[in-house]
Amino acid sequence: MSRRRLLLGGAAGVTGAVMAAWALAADDSPVEWYKPATVSARTERRKRPLPSRTEQVNMLQAGHTYDVLIIGGGATGAGCALDATTRGLRTALVEADDFASGTSSRSTKLIHGGVRYLQKAIMQLDYDQYKMVKEALHERANMLEVAPHLTRPLPILLPVYKWWQVPYYWFGIKMYDLVAGDRNVKSSYYLSKKNTLELFPMLKSDNLCGGIVYYDGQQDDARMNLAIALTAARHGATIANHVSVTKLHKTAGKLSGARLRDEMTGKEWDIKAKCIINATGPFTDTIRKMDDDTVKEICCPSSGVHIVLPGYYSPEHMGLLDPATSDGRVIFFLPWLKGTIAGTTDLPCQVTHNPKPTEDEILFILTEVKNYLNPDVEGANLKPLYKECQTDGFLIEGAHGWTPTMYIRLVQDFGLEMEVAQHLAKSYGDRAFAVAKMAAMTGKRWPIIGKKVHPEFPYIDAEISGDGPAQMARRTNGRKVLEWQQRTVDCQKYIGPDIMTH
Numbered sequence: 425m426s427r428r429r430l431l432l433g434g435a436a437g438v439t440g441a442v443m444a445a446w447a448l449a450a451d452d453s454p455v456e457w458y459k460p461a462t463v464s465a466r467t468e469r470r471k472r473p474l475p476s477r478t479e480q481v482n483m484l485q486a487g488h489t490y491d492v493l494i495i496g497g498g499a500t501g502a503g504c505a506l507d508a509t510t511r512g513l514r515t516a517l518v519e520a521d522d523f524a525s526g527t528s529s530r531s532t533k534l535i536h537g538g539v540r541y542l543q544k545a546i547m548q549l550d551y552d553q554y555k556m557v558k559e560a561l562h563e564r565a566n567m568l569e570v571a572p573h574l575t576r577p578l579p580i581l582l583p584v585y586k587w588w589q590v591p592y593y594w595f596g597i598k599m600y601d602l603v604a605g606d607r608n609v610k611s612s613y614y615l616s617k618k619n620t621l622e623l624f625p626m627l628k629s630d631n632l633c634g635g636i637v638y639y640d641g642q643q644d645d646a647r648m649n650l651a652i653a654l655t656a657a658r659h660g661a662t663i664a665n666h667v668s669v670t671k672l673h674k675t676a677g678k679l680s681g682a683r684l685r686d687e688m689t690g691k692e693w694d695i696k697a698k699c700i701i702n703a704t705g706p707f708t709d710t711i712r713k714m715d716d717d718t719v720k721e722i723c724c725p726s727s728g729v730h731i732v733l734p735g736y737y738s739p740e741h742m743g744l745l746d747p748a749t750s751d752g753r754v755i756f757f758l759p760w761l762k763g764t765i766a767g768t769t770d771l772p773c774q775v776t777h778n779p780k781p782t783e784d785e786i787l788f789i790l791t792e793v794k795n796y797l798n799p800d801v802e803g804a805n806l807k808p809l810y811k812e813c814q815t816d817g818f819l820i821e822g823a824h825g826w827t828p829t830m831y832i833r834l835v836q837d838f839g840l841e842m843e844v845a846q847h848l849a850k851s852y853g854d855r856a857f858a859v860a861k862m863a864a865m866t867g868k869r870w871p872i873i874g875k876k877v878h879p880e881f882p883y884i885d886a887e888i889s890g891d892g893p894a895q896m897a898r899r900t901n902g903r904k905v906l907e908w909q910q911r912t913v914d915c916q917k918y919i920g921p922d923i924m925t926h
């Protein structure tokens with residue numbers, strides 16, 4: 425008996441020591457996530473040139489019967505289009521406004537498996553939540569692989585203020601790593617208080633016990649959305665922006681097509697489709713009511729507010745997330761385009777095209793921000809809650825010839841400023857050369873080409889002006905700059921002129 429106890433005690437001791445060593449081993453080696461793209465016959469970029477919008481709209485009017493008509497050109501619609509067209513289905517996608525103009529350009533930009541959902545899966549023994557996290561973690565790895573120019577692994581720090589939370593968070597995060605399995609980005613690790621402050625120097629040190637660092641991905645959401653839509657178009661899908669569905673048609677009680685309107689010309693026509701996918705996000709019920717105006721609404725929209733703070737609120741390569749703020753909500757600080765996005769999780773709201781944050785929401789974030797930062801350092805969106813796939817490993821537009829050092833060729837071959845070259849490579853992948861060819865001369869000795877739209881940001885004239893098929897690939901960035909300029913003005917009254925320039 426005593427021998428068994430001794431053995432058990434010994435085993436527990438060894439396990440404990442191994443676990444402690446695993447927990448305490450801070451691994452700050454670089455993440456080896458980028459693998460040169462393996463372009464196979466299945467994933468190679470089609471020689472088919474990207475059709476212009478006019479050609480796409482003409483195609484929609486040509487009287488074809490589509491296997492699938494997708495309504496909505498956000499992330500969901502674009503993903504469905506790529507999935508359908510790569511299964512060999514005749515696919516059409518229409519977007520009432522611009523690609524990614526809805527929720528899909530206003531997200532927190534994380535590619536995550538959902539640590540919070542895993543917590544629910546464990547606490548409530550919910551197998552469905554577990555399956556969702558497992559699939560999301562698989563998808564996270566896939567996105568990092570197929571669009572390396574638009575994504576990057578991001579370490580996220582969970583600051584710990586009570587000692588008992590160290591094993592609690594550590595266990596939860598290790599489960600997250602474990603569920604990801606061989607698709608994990610990089611193992612999480614524990615940091616002492618000293619090391620936490622070294623990595624995140626702007627953090628308040630009072631009551632801090634240490635931190636746990638885990639990995640997720642970060643993406644340029646708007647460009648990812650557009651790149652997926654363009655990949656679908658490249659593989660045969662007919663996609664058009666500024667075309668909305670105004671009515672659904674039925675034959676013998678079954679959906680058989682829709683009425684479309686070109687929002688740029690006002691022209692209307694009918695289209696036939698064997699299957700219709702409603703990918704309109706917060707507008708889901710509007711489309712459902714076109715089918716049957718008596719249906720009960722199923723969409724529960726919620727809004728989350730983000731504010732953009734200067735870059736010194738977070739280190740350039742690390743985010744921070746606290747899952748339990750003073751009112752139980754999550755708060756995060758994430759580095760983004762030389763700034764820091766600070767925000768919280770969502771609250772219920774009404775559906776509108778251009779949601780605006782309330783003063784209370786902004787004040788909540790600003791008050792919470794103060795709780796985390798040391799004294800030296802002192803937008804609202806909507807979210808809908810609810811044959812073998814071919815898209816796994818399917819390279820996204822721009823990924824085929826992209827490498828992490830590709831931007832150097834842009835500097836050398838075109839005479840672009842290094843920061844601009846890095847931005848073009850990260851936004852357009854190997855299509856950056858095409859954008860650079862359209863850039864205007866600066867008239868200076870250096871940089872030779874690439875007039876900046878705003879002196880503090882690397883966006884250039886070629887991303888906004890011009891027309892033709894390539895414009896579709898460039899437009900979201902130009903739009904972003906113009907939106908920022910407007911939002912900066914909107915935000916001034918809340919956060920003061922010192923933050924204005926960001």
Ligand SMILES: Cc1cc2nc3c(=O)[nH]c(=O)nc-3n(C[C@H](O)[C@H](O)[C@H](O)COP(=O)(O)OP(=O)(O)OC[C@H]3O[C@@H](n4cnc5c(N)ncnc54)[C@H](O)[C@@H]3O)c2cc1C
Nearest residue numbers: 496498499500520526527528532533534669705728806807
């Ligand atoms: C604050 C916030 C933060 C988020 N953070 C993250 C995150 O970090 N990571 C993550 O993975 N997800 C995040 N999400 C969730 C993610 O943004 C959404 O799941 C995703 O954008 C939904 O995309 P969608 O295509 O379904 O909807 P949308 O992007 O809203 O697209 C719907 C489109 O349908 C179009 N449409 C509507 N009616 C019609 C019509 N009649 N005809 C044609 N088109 C029509 C609209 O114009 C719109 O473009 C976040 C969401 C919010 C709100």
